[in-house]
Amino acid sequence: MHSELLIVENDRKTRDLVSAFLTYQGYSTTVLGERDDIFDTIGSRLHRIVIADLQTLLARTPDMLTKAWESSPDLVVIAYDQPDTARNLPHNERLLLIPKPLNLDELESVVMRAREYQALQASSGEPSTSEEFPHFLCSTIIGRSRTMLTLFEMLEKVAESNATVLIQGESGTGKELAARAIHQLSSRSNKNFVPVNCAAIPDELLESELFGHVKGAFTGAYANRPGRFDLADKGTLFLDEIGDMKANLQVKLLRVLQTKEFEPVGSARSQKVDTRIIAATNSNLEELVATKDFREDLYYRLSVIPITIPPLRERREDIPLLINHFLGRFNHDKRRLVKGFSREALEILRNYDWPGNVRELENLVERMVTLKENGFITPDDLPERYQPGSKPLPRSASAAPAPVTVQTEELPADGICLNSAVDAFENRLILQALQRTGGNKKEAASLLNLKRTTLIEKLKKKNLQLEP
Ligand SMILES: Nc1ncnc2c1ncn2[C@@H]1O[C@H](COP(=O)(O)OP(=O)(O)OP(=O)(O)O)[C@@H](O)[C@H]1O
Ligand SMILES: [Mg+2]
Structure with missing residues (x-):
């Protein structure tokens, strides 16, 4: 029978589970026990993806697999792998290994990789090459460039330690994805990953947001409230846009890093905390240190492990x-x-x-x-x-902003609601700026001659999003 996926598995329970799961995900599946004729079925070209135990496939001659690939140019085999068995297998970009015991989320992401590979082959119309094969980390980060593969290795290694990580890179390069991957790969993955955008939270609120506050600490503090450090206890705290943190908070953060203790706003009592800190920024922190906008001691504390994600044009x-x-x-x-x-x-x-x-x-x-x-x-x-030949947009935030064009607006005879008209006008310009910069807030802010933090606050307040 023709179906997209062929599942070869002797154990009925596993077979049913895998088949039910993938059918639920919308794939057409065929199941087969481990029989002698599995290679005939694989070679029948009726199925584009085969899922089987690596042992089963290797128990027959490895040639069989090679032959099957030769006869079906886009066939991808997903094999459950026992550690070490794959070592001697001839490398083939159409063999994807998935560790045992089976994890269904992982299986789904591997099936997606297989399909992406096939889609890529179909759209390029070129014969398959290992060069085109995507690599994933945590089923979210994709890349196959040497720099990205090195980055994957680095992230995996870093995840094992508790060291503070500083991720730098231009806007949109995947800093947050990388931070999440480190958390996911670490022993802290069953605890919280708590992101804090230091640029999006007004300065006067950031301290209480981070450290929490006690009742009566300031007007409006009606009850004790835990901060993000509490939420991230035993987990990971992601301090995004760290370059925007004000000097007084930098001191407080430095203290937490040194002593692993902090005080909620309005409290004299210190609290212990076990949090791994990952910070990120798209500003050049070293430059901020040089201009004394960022504390040098904090910079060194944060950048125990520095990671830089290269811009897309370099990969x-x-x-x-x-x-x-x-x-x-x-x-x-x-x-x-x-x-x-x-x-x-x-x-x-x-x-x-x-x-x-x-x-x-x-x-x-x-x-x-x-x-x-x-x-x-x-x-x-x-x-x-x-379009080729069109003028590239400025990359850096310091590029000159576009001149202001004054729009003439006719006042309707029966008047207008000034506030909503101004609001709509503002929204239009903000959305245009975002559209023009592909959603890059830093550049959009520079086009509007606004501080990036101001733009981020406006977007939040207005609940504005770039419509595709
Ligand atoms: N290597 C990648 N593979 C797949 N998706 C990616 C990759 N890198 C980035 N993305 C996607 O691009 C978008 C931007 O990524 P992310 O938010 O991590 O960037 P960032 O560096 O934190 O940007 P900013 O500095 O603007 O906050 C996200 O939707 C993310 O899923
Ligand atoms: Mg980010």
């Missing part, structure tokens, strides 16, 4: 993979059938500079999938800024 090999990944996701979420980007469109995007990095690419694919609905996306479908 262009990742672009087609990311495009395919987001294409799959948005096709699924929006019930669209966009097949891919045409060769020419892909070429344009490969050569584009991506000032908003992966976030910009994600937003572009979402917009394209929403508008296009099906077929291939061609260069004509791409927004103007992606």
